[in-house]
Amino acid sequence: MMLDERTARMALCALGHLGAPKLTRLVEEEGPADVWQALLQRGEESMWARRARAIDPAQIERETARCGARFLIPGDEEWPAGLDDLITAEVGEQTGRPFGLWVRGAPLPDLTGGVAIVGARAATHYGQNVALELAADLAAEGRSVVSGLAYGIDSAAHRGALSVSGHTVAAVAGGVDRPYPVGNLALAGMILRDGAVISELPPGHQPTRPAFLARNRLIAALTGGLVVVEAALRSGARNSAAWASELGRVLMAVPGPITAATSQTPHLLIRDGQAVLVAEARDVRELLSPLGAVPDSRRRDDATPLDRLPAELRDVREAIRAGEEVGAAVLAARTGLAVTACLSALGELGELGWVEQGDEGGWRLPGRCVPQVS
Amino acid sequence: MMLDERTARMALCALGHLGAPKLTRLVEEEGPADVWQALLQRGEESMWARRARAIDPAQIERETARCGARFLIPGDEEWPAGLDDLITAEVGEQTGRPFGLWVRGAPLPDLTGGVAIVGARAATHYGQNVALELAADLAAEGRSVVSGLAYGIDSAAHRGALSVSGHTVAAVAGGVDRPYPVGNLALAGMILRDGAVISELPPGHQPTRPAFLARNRLIAALTGGLVVVEAALRSGARNSAAWASELGRVLMAVPGPITAATSQTPHLLIRDGQAVLVAEARDVRELLSPLGAVPDSRRRDDATPLDRLPAELRDVREAIRAGEEVGAAVLAARTGLAVTACLSALGELGELGWVEQGDEGGWRLPGRCVPQVS
Structure with missing residues (x-):
């Protein structure tokens, strides 16, 4: 039985093969229903066929409903337009627009005037205060603040937006019913009131390392610009920054004391001309589109x-x-x-x-x- | 009686009309002796003629000898080659190569592989430590550290070089016999042992505000690059930075916490693409000429x-x-x-x-x- 597009996309997401170049290219070219059908019909020796056959779309739909989420696909009114730029973007071994997106919380507004703020989990007080104030300032003027719900900078960014009753979106690596890390469950609850928690993995899924990387591309794609507040040399923020550059988003970084390891990635990005130095919300505002000034499409x-x-x-x-x-x-x-x-x-x-x-x-x-x- | 070139240059310096476009252009075009002679012969109504007639070159020579200084002019073996780039450079209302240079201390080495480190008098502990370590690292590999003997960043830069028995030069705004500020007399004494204190004003002269600005152009011109460590928005360091840019020197700036006023000028310079962000001595080293690699001339x-x-x-x-x-x-x-x-x-x-x-x-x-x- 051939699935309809929405259900096929749901099933494709459940494969967990996020941002995989070959699969996403196939889906864009041949459509999700045909790709899913072909996958199921592969021989027993195919790992992907075995995985596909184990997926029960009806079960995913039940779990989606149970946690009060909804499943968006490209073309839906609520589908974030920025994600479409992922079709042709590529960083490392990943590429592609997500097959679909689970959303829990309030309806997503247009996020293109928003800003992503990301950084180290092991952030300093300085970095957390910077992220908090930046997010509060930008959210107060109506910009949505997108981040990843991680400890440290991500949490500070969400909290900053919430502190001014602003809008914030948490893109998480696992299912939207189990925001990670567990220590941020209360924060996720606050975000859900007026904002949203989103994921390209179905409810019930645990975050994996590839899912964290795949998630970074969503954070970079959703808004018009990404600010790296603090990040050591080895940090997921560098991956997010690479996505922002690849997508033509405004990449910004906040400097800090050169004596702190958490300043290394921001300073590297600035020194190499990848990121623009921003020292206050005003700097960010000047670099982002004026609110409401979004491309025609x-x-x-x-x-x-x-x-x-x-x-x-x-x-x-x-x-x-x-x-x-x-x-x-x-x-x-x-x-x-x-x-x-x-x-x-x-x-x-x-x-x-x-x-x-x-x-x-x-x-x-x-x-x-x-x-x-x- | 026509003065010889050296004495005429000495007398011209004593006029205190430092970096004045018209006078310096005249001197470069017609030679110091002729310009001096013409100045003396102006009528009584000329303020410059009156000032010139009050200058006694023999007296300046005695004071130069008394404080153990020597007077250099362009073409002297010890004359810093970098100063010649000032002939065509212009910042604000100032321009021009100094007419001459008083030097106290050890013979000046080739300074083109050296580095200038400048910044706020009201520096933070962070900034002073940064300047100290940067200067120590760069001086330890044989680079001369040039600064202005001011409190704060300047002092830290000199001390950093001294701490590794490195070479350092203080360009001061008043006479070399009375390094300013008085609180840094002991530091000046240490600098004089292996390094030098230099000035384009004769011994006995007090620093004036124009002299401070004129001094900044010497600091920027002497070496291959200038590092701004800390400086608030209104700061002499911005003037030094403008000179470094104008002279084609490598302009570098050390970032700091965005919460500190002393980070404002470095961040501004970096954000506007005027300065390269440097976070350690290695960054500076990579931007400066390798030691010994100086232009043919x-x-x-x-x-x-x-x-x-x-x-x-x-x-x-x-x-x-x-x-x-x-x-x-x-x-x-x-x-x-x-x-x-x-x-x-x-x-x-x-x-x-x-x-x-x-x-x-x-x-x-x-x-x-x-x-x-x-």
């Missing part, structure tokens, strides 16, 4: 009110009076912002359609008043 | 033994056997270094003439065995 609605813009953009926009054409220096005086900040804000506002350049080289309000942003 | 002797090369270069050179042509991967295996490190070492060794590229794309020992390095 990811726009799902329009008519965003002015007050959903970042404060700096909003201030500059509101300082322009109807009918006038005005320069950055005047706007700097009106807003109290630096001229360079005004110029940068005007550039962004221009791209978003909130302002347009006038005939005399200044800026004015556009004729049409509702810009095309999601 | 600065070579004063030749036939440097292999063991004066930095360890990494030496190791790679010694791993190449006579008669063979070999690739970086093989050398990496033989030396235990990374392939990228081997490639970078081979590039440097090639430039120095220690190795040459073979017909098959590998590297081999050159026919002639003594490369042309000073």
